[in-house]
Amino acid sequence: MGTAVSFPDVSCPICLDTFQKPIRMLSCGHNLCHVCLVEYSRTSTTSLSCPTCRKVIHMDSNSVESFPRNWTVESMVERLSISNKEQPTTSSTGSVRFGGGRKLTSQESIQLQILVEQDIKEKRFDDTIHILRRIVRSVEGYHKINHGINLVRCLFETDQMEEAKDRCKALQSTLNSANFTSAAKDVCKNCDVDLLHMAEDFVEKHYKSSIMLLKCAFKVIATLHSGEQKLNKLRDTAFRMIKVAKEMSRQNNRNAFKSQFGFMDEIIDDMLRVTDVDFKTKCEKLAWCLKHRASCFRNTSFYLQSIEDNKQAILLMKAAFGDDAKFYRVVGKCYNNVGVAYEADNQLKKAKKAYLQAKHVYEAVTDWNDDDDKQSSINLTENNLKGISDQYHNS
Numbered sequence: 001m002g003t004a005v006s007f008p009d010v011s012c013p014i015c016l017d018t019f020q021k022p023i024r025m026l027s028c029g030h031n032l033c034h035v036c037l038v039e040y041s042r043t044s045t046t047s048l049s050c051p052t053c054r055k056v057i058h059m060d061s062n063s064v065e066s067f068p069r070n071w072t073v074e075s076m077v078e079r080l081s082i083s084n085k086e087q088p089t090t091s092s093t094g095s096v097r098f099g100g101g102r103k104l105t106s107q108e109s110i111q112l113q114i115l116v117e118q119d120i121k122e123k124r125f126d127d128t129i130h131i132l133r134r135i136v137r138s139v140e141g142y143h144k145i146n147h148g149i150n151l152v153r154c155l156f157e158t159d160q161m162e163e164a165k166d167r168c169k170a171l172q173s174t175l176n177s178a179n180f181t182s183a184a185k186d187v188c189k190n191c192d193v194d195l196l197h198m199a200e201d202f203v204e205k206h207y208k209s210s211i212m213l214l215k216c217a218f219k220v221i222a223t224l225h226s227g228e229q230k231l232n233k234l235r236d237t238a239f240r241m242i243k244v245a246k247e248m249s250r251q252n253n254r255n256a257f258k259s260q261f262g263f264m265d266e267i268i269d270d271m272l273r274v275t276d277v278d279f280k281t282k283c284e285k286l287a288w289c290l291k292h293r294a295s296c297f298r299n300t301s302f303y304l305q306s307i308e309d310n311k312q313a314i315l316l317m318k319a320a321f322g323d324d325a326k327f328y329r330v331v332g333k334c335y336n337n338v339g340v341a342y343e344a345d346n347q348l349k350k351a352k353k354a355y356l357q358a359k360h361v362y363e364a365v366t367d368w369n370d371d372d373d374k375q376s377s378i379n380l381t382e383n384n385l386k387g388i389s390d391q392y393h394n395s
Contacts, residue, residue, distance in 0.1 A: 010077050012036055013051045015134045016112075019077050024067040028055045031073055037064045040130045049127050054119075116150050125154040136167075144174050149194050152213075156198065161205055168202075168209040168216075175219045192220040192233060200240050207247045214240055215263060218270075227276045231285035238267050238292035245296040257300040264293045283320035287313040287330050294337055303341040310334040310341070329368060329377070332361035336381055343388065352388045355381050 012019050014036040022034045030052040032040065041048050047058045060066040112135070119128040132151040136144060148171045155164035195217035202210040214237055221233045241264065248257050271286050294309035313334045317325040325331050339354035359381040368374040 010073060010080060014040055014131055016138070018080070019073060021074050021077070023070045023073050023077070024064060025070040025073075026050055026055075026057050026067060028053055028057065031070050034064065036130075036134075037067065049124065051127070051131055054124075054127075113146065116147070120150060120153060123157070125157045129154045129158065129160075136170075145171065146191060148174065149191060149198070153194070153198060156201060156205075164202075165206055165209050168212045172212045172216050175216050192217045192224070195220065196233075196236055196240060200243060203240075203243045203247050207244050207251075210240075210244055210247075211260065211263075214244070218263075218267065222270055227274065228281055228285070230274055231271055231277065231282065234267050234271050235285055235289045235292065238264065238289045238296075242292055242295045242299065245299040249299050249301070254300040254302075257296070257302070260296075264296065268293065280320045283316045284328065284330065287316045287328075287334070290316070291330055291334050291337065294334070294341075298337060298341050298344070301344070303345045306341045307338055310338045326361045326364045327366045329362070329365045329374075332358050332365055332377065335361060336377075336384070339381075339384060343384070348388055348391060352385065355384045355388065359385070 010019050011017060012033045013030065014032055019031065020033045020035065023031050024034050024037050025031050028050050030050050032051070040051065041059065041064055047056055049056050116128050116132065119125070129151065132147055132154065135147045136151055139147060148167060152164055152167045152171065155161075155167060195213050199210045199213035199217065202213060218234070218237050221230060221237065225233055241260070244260070245257055248254060268286070268289060271282075271289055274282065277285075290309045290313035294306045294313070297303070297306035297309065311334075314325075314331055317328060317331050321328065335354050335358035339351045339358060342348075342351035342354060359378060362374065362378045362381060365374065
């Protein structure tokens with residue numbers, strides 16, 4: 001009886017599939033498909049870093065032809081293809097499957113994720129973009145989400161915005177796919193945080209992609225988290241929409257923000273569905289979210305909606321805390337926002353009253369992050385009141 005022939009790993013670290021001839025060997029001893037090496041070396045004409053060990057490899061004559069062929073490995077690949085042909089595999093949600101049907105082991109996937117994260121941390125974005133393009137094209141499920149996020153980050157950092165925008169759309173499509181729910185439990189636990197941070201970065205360069213990323217984060221948060229943690233993350237999502245609204249206003253696209261009313265409603269609705277928190281905590285988090293939505297409306301000149309949301313937030317806090325509501329800064333910020341909205345709508349008497357209420361709350365508040373924040377908020381309302389007085393005087 002013959003024994004099975006054991007072969008060493010014969011997969012390329014870039015395409016992650018079985019090596020395709022010719023196979024080139026770098027000076028560090030690691031191998032790459034010739035085609036992969038050509039694509040990988042386009043970012044530099046003098047050197048590259050090995051995708052396996054990250055050693056800097058100098059290129060002679062500015063050509064990949066200077067790297068020798070590894071005839072030994074080519075022979076192994078040929079023998080392997082004859083003795084043990086890869087069969088097509090059906091990938092389940094979350095599996096990692098590459099062109100030849102080979103699945104990446106869990107250990108390989110973890111090592112790959114660590115390597116990519118290290119490259120990003122050390123700002124070797126060009127080095128990892130080529131690898132990530134190949135991975136995202138071939139993987140499915142939660143791996144596609146995690147690596148897709150890394151690819152968008154690298155493209156953004158290297159200012160490849162057109163591809164970054166396309167990748168944002170692809171990421172949103174993946175998260176909206178039918179199999180996302182079953183894959184969600186395996187999504188990197190910080191995936192939503194990464195999406196929120198990227199959305200914030202994207203705002204000025206392309207606010208539409210920022211909205212896509214925020215909707216991706218919302219999808220993950222809605223599926224993966226519960227309780228107070230979920231409320232905090234939904235509140236953070238709404239907070240970042242304020243920057244989107246400001247940018248849309250700056251670009252004179254205020255009316256276009258109407259198309260985002262539904263998304264803002266979804267955030268509020270998802271907060272209302274959270275049941276595993278106490279009443280006071282839920283009211284405070286919801287008040288913050290309403291305040292953030294009101295800021296979005298105010299920044300895009302939808303003053304009536306802004307005033308209504310701020311008033312609802314104040315009523316929530318009073319229902320939950322009674323007279324003690326004045327000790328929470330969200331109440332002061334809501335009164336101040338009401339004043340700003342009334343002033344912008346030229347309702348000066350109502351604006352003055354709201355500013356005075358904001359000042360009284362600010363002076364009583366006990367949950368400030370620091371004293372400077374408290375004093376700057378008090379100064380802001382005093383300046384707003386002075387502005388109202390000056391307008392009365394001039395009129």
